[in-house]
Amino acid sequence: MYCNMMVNIILMKMRTTVTIIALLLVTLCVSGATKVLPSDPKATPEAKQLFSRLVELQKKGTMYGHQDDLMCGFTWWYQPGRSDTKEAVEDYPAVAGFELGEIERGGERSLDSVSFAQITEQVKLFHQMKGIITVSWHATNPITSHYPGKKEPNGAGSAWDVKTLSADSLNAVKSILPGGENHEQFDRWLTILANYFKTWKDDKGNLIPFIFRPYHEHSGSFFWWGDTRCTDEEYAELWCYTVHFLREKGLHNILFAYNTDKVYSLEQYLRGYPGDDYIDMISIDWYGSGSEFNEAIDKALQFTDQYAKEKHKLHALSECGPISLDLLQLLKKYDLSFLLTWRNRPLRNLPELEKTPDFKEKVEQILTNMRSYNTTKEVMKEMFDDPHYLFLKDIQGL
Numbered sequence: 293m294y295c296n297m298m299v300n301i302i303l304m305k306m307r308t309t310v311t312i313i314a315l316l317l318v319t320l321c322v323s324g325a326t327k328v329l330p331s332d333p334k335a336t337p338e339a340k341q342l343f344s345r346l347v348e349l350q351k352k353g354t355m356y357g358h359q360d361d362l363m364c365g366f367t368w369w370y371q372p373g374r375s376d377t378k379e380a381v382e383d384y385p386a387v388a389g390f391e392l393g394e395i396e397r398g399g400e401r402s403l404d405s406v407s408f409a410q411i412t413e414q415v416k417l418f419h420q421m422k423g424i425i426t427v428s429w430h431a432t433n434p435i436t437s438h439y440p441g442k443k444e445p446n447g448a449g450s451a452w453d454v455k456t457l458s459a460d461s462l463n464a465v466k467s468i469l470p471g472g473e474n475h476e477q478f479d480r481w482l483t484i485l486a487n488y489f490k491t492w493k494d495d496k497g498n499l500i501p502f503i504f505r506p507y508h509e510h511s512g513s514f515f516w517w518g519d520t521r522c523t524d525e526e527y528a529e530l531w532c533y534t535v536h537f538l539r540e541k542g543l544h545n546i547l548f549a550y551n552t553d554k555v556y557s558l559e560q561y562l563r564g565y566p567g568d569d570y571i572d573m574i575s576i577d578w579y580g581s582g583s584e585f586n587e588a589i590d591k592a593l594q595f596t597d598q599y600a601k602e603k604h605k606l607h608a609l610s611e612c613g614p615i616s617l618d619l620l621q622l623l624k625k626y627d628l629s630f631l632l633t634w635r636n637r638p639l640r641n642l643p644e645l646e647k648t649p650d651f652k653e654k655v656e657q658i659l660t661n662m663r664s665y666n667t668t669k670e671v672m673k674e675m676f677d678d679p680h681y682l683f684l685k686d687i688q689g690l
């Protein structure tokens with residue numbers, strides 16, 4: 293009798309223990325399945341935090357991003373603290389874009405004449421202010437930049453110098469991959485890039501986490517890494533090589549954004565996609581306005597949004613403009629981390645203009661035309677007043 297009782301008690305205890313273990317296992321599995329992490333298995337705590345912060349922010353709304361916002365404006369060059377966005381709506385963008393084209397050449401300034409040392413200053417400050425940092429890289433053409441006297445910003449030898457290139461003849465991507473004639477040079481480029489990224493540290497000495505979007509707009513053929521300039525396999529290999537290289541240099545603080553220009557199907561979007569282990573953000577760039585544009589981008593965002601959700605990736609419209617009120621409404625249908633408009637390039641003849649008495653009116657006149665590429669102050673204000681669109685102050689506490 294006593295033995296039976298003991299056996300029953302032991303059995304009951306065992307059942308309870310088994311149930312507890314089972315419950316624990318289920319909980320672990322469920323939390324493991326829903327815990328969304330960056331693609332890098334060795335991601336730093338800061339990169340993991342940025343990734344989960346972006347996941348949360350994406351549920352709340354879409355952040356406004358602006359290229360070079362902290363580096364220059366239509367009428368000024370680097371004045372720390374200054375921002376055209378802030379002057380239009382009294383807040384900074386939530387996302388600040390920086391461009392590193394030509395860093396690979398070892399100089400002090402980018403193809404846009406922006407100082408890399410000053411970019412570092414702003415990256416550190418903006419990170420401290422809890423803003424999001426995104427980086428693009430219009431790298432020089434690894435073949436034609438060798439030709440003597442051939443280097444001009446945006447022209448010969450630049451990222452856009454593609455006239456002579458094609459996948460099956462002069463192929464710049466193939467030339468920098470392992471076995472290619474420019475491979476060693478490419479390793480040097482990536483080393484310079486990695487060393488620069490390593491200088492982006494916070495007050496505690498931790499590497500600042502950021503989004504990196506190299507080899508962008510791949511569906512177009514206007515950059516040396518573009519669609520018809522290399523094969524899909526070579527493009528994917530370029531990506532994998534770059535990601536491995538940076539990770540091996542100890543940079544586990546980077547979230548990588550895959551990016552195309554306009555696309556009309558998911559299949560087209562994924563041509564050259566390196567794989568989910570390399571990518572954290574699914575993004576497209578698409579400039580335009582009007583009903584045809586709205587319709588086309590709407591279709592594209594449907595499949596990019598769905599793909600991002602299926603793969604637990606972030607999703608962004610990483611370049612667009614001009615922003616119309618229609619577009620602002622349309623974008624609300626999608627979970628988009630951010631939209632970004634391109635830089636307010638300082639007027640070329642600024643020093644001369646500044647000397648003329650009707651400087652302000654002249655500038656206003658020029659800007660009216662230029663803003664069609666970016667966004668008018670009025671639309672900026674609409675976006676700012678719309679709770680769906682997030683600026684810096686909206687995300688600082690999150």
Ligand code: BMA
Pocket residue numbers: 391393403404430446634635637
């Ligand atoms: C382009 C233009 C260029 C610039 C490049 C990289 O779209 O704004 O003038 O050099 O971006 O920032």
